[in-house]
Amino acid sequence: MSNVGVQNNDGSWIYSSDTCLPLEKGGELCGIDLVYETWGSLNADKSNAILVHHALSVGAHVAESERNPEKGWWNDMVGPGKAIDSDKYFVICINNLGSCFGSTGPTSINPETSKPYNATFPEITIGDMVNSQKRLIDALGIKTLYAIVGNSMGAMLSLIWAIEYPENVDRVMLSCSSYKAYPANIANRNIQQSAIRLDPAWNQGDYESNEQLEGFKLARKLGLYTYRNSAEWNRRFNSHDDKDTEDGEITRYMDYNAEKFVKIFDANSYLAITTAMDSYDVTQNYTSNKEAFSKIKANVVVVSEQYDILFTPQQQEELFMALQEADVNCHFISHHSQFGHDAFLVETNRFGGYIREFLQDLHFEEFKIHSL
Structure with a gap:
C-alpha cells in the first residue's frame, strides 16, 4: 500500500501517530496528525521515494493530481514527465507540524482543554x-x-534529515x-512577530479572525518584500512616467x-x-560543525541564488x-x-534542469554542474 491513514476529500491523507512525540524544547505532543499528499507509486522494494x-x-499540495486537480505551489516541477517525474518516483510532501493546513498546530484542538491550542501550542x-x-x-514502510x-525553510528540514537520519537518505x-538561523534573519522575523503580538486584536492569541489582524498583514508585507530583490521590484513597478501611478501600484x-x-x-x-x-x-547539539x-x-x-536578500549567498557558501x-x-x-529568493518558484525550467540531473541514476561524481 502506498499510503497510510485516512483520505480527505481533497485527495490528501491524514496520518495519526498513536504515541506522543517528545519535543526538543521540553514536553511532548500527543495525538499528532500529519497531512500529506503523494504522486506516483512505490516500486516493489520501496526504493523510489522522494x-x-x-x-x-504553503502546504502539502505541491502539484495537481487526479484526486485534486487544483494547481499546486510547484505544479510545473512535479508530475508525469516533469523534473520530479511521478511516472518514475513516489513523491511525498508532508504538511509541517505547527502549520494550519491540517497537521497538528495552534489551530488544532488541545485534548486537555477541548479547545484550540492557539498561543498555548508548545x-x-x-x-x-x-x-x-x-x-x-516509517509507517509507509520506506x-x-x-x-x-x-527549498527555503523546507531545506532546513532536509538538512536535519540528512544529519539525524543518515542511513535513510x-x-x-x-x-x-x-x-543555522543568522542574526539578520532572526531580526527580520522578530519584527514580523512583534507586529502580530502588538496588534490589540491579537488578544494574546485568542483573536476572532486573522483578517482583523492588521499586524499580521504588516508581517506578511515585510516577508513578501524579502522574497524578491530591489532590482526586480524596480523593474516591475518603475515603468510609469506618473509617480503617483507607480507608488499606488506597488502599494x-x-x-x-x-x-x-x-x-x-x-x-x-x-x-x-x-x-x-x-x-x-543543525550544529547546536555537536561539539563542532565538522562533527x-x-x-x-x-x-x-547546495543551490545559492546570487541576489537572494533573505538567505544570502554568504549563508549558502558557509553551508x-x-x-x-x-x-x-x-x-x-x-x-x-532577478527574482531573488523566489527564483525556485518562478524559474522552474532552470531549477527543473538542476533537479533532473540531480536525480539521474549516475555515480554522483559525474554530476556536471560546477562546484564553488
Missing part, C-alpha cells in the same frame, strides 16, 4: 518537524529515501536556505497579497513556525564549505536570477 519539503507559507523546533515526519515515512528536495538538494500589490494571505494562513501558526526557524542550528556534518552519508547539492570540511560528497550551484 520527499519534497515545502516552505513557510514551542516546537525544525527538528521536531523532522522527527514527526520520520514516523510517517527504509531509504531516494532523494529529499527542500541517499541524496539531498538544498535551495536558498542555511544551516496595492502589497495590500492585495497581505489580504489574500491572512485569509488562508493562521497568525499563531505563523508565530510557531517562525519561532522554530529562529532556534534552528555534525560528518554524520551525512547522502550526496548533497557548502562546512560540508566540504566534513568530506561530504557535495556540489554547489550558483543561480543568477
